[in-house]
Amino acid sequence: MPTRFNAAFTALLAAALFGATTPLAKALLGSLSPFLLAGLFYLGSGTGLAAVILARRLKGHAEGQPVSHNRFPVREVPWLAGAIVAGGVAGPALLMLGLKTTPAATGSLLLNLEGVFTALIAWIVFRENVDIQVFLGMAAIVAGGVALSW
Known part of the structure; x- marks a missing residue:
């Protein structure tokens, strides 16, 4: 698959999956707490990402390609920690709290x-x-x- 098409397909798939989580989350918020639901969504996301990484490594290993290890600069750790706390913990939890108290149509428009x-x-x-x-x-x-x- 050409790289440009692959990138566009991946972006559209990600957008569709993100868009599908909002009505699903709204339906599940009646029986699950917002924090548990946010955690479950991110657990699923992490599991999917881990599967993709594993598949890429196995494919590269089978083709005899060396596995590349990119070093992460230590000076970037505080930025990464901030992104994890804000975007991976607080953001999803606050999103689920907002969805619980907001009509679905309003929530969808705001997410745009x-x-x-x-x-x-x-x-x-x-x-x-x-x-x-x-x-x-x-x-x-x-x-x-x-x-x-x-």
């Missing part, structure tokens, strides 16, 4: 803005490059959310 706010944080706080395509994409997401809510 997650990518926009993430890009804005990257742009403003971390000085990431935002070209015209990214800016127009963010504007299209906001316009679509406004149109749907109107």
Whole structure:
């Protein structure tokens, strides 16, 4: 499969799976606590990622390719720890708490803005490059959310 097609397919699959978790989570929140549900979703995500990593390593080993080990710089550990705490612990738990108290349609519209706010944080706080395509994409997401809510 060509790399460009593979990347687009992977991104669309990830978006579809993320989108499918919201209605599923809303349905499960009646019988499970928000913290347990967030943990179960991330346990499933971690299990899936571990399976993909294992499959890639086995495939590389079978083809005689050396396994690459990338070193993680020690100076990056605090950033990684912050990302884990904010994005892997607090974020999912707060998302489930919000879904429990928010109507499904409102929650779905607000989740559309997650990518926009993430890009804005990257742009403003971390000085990431935002070209015209990214800016127009963010504007299209906001316009679509406004149109749907109107």
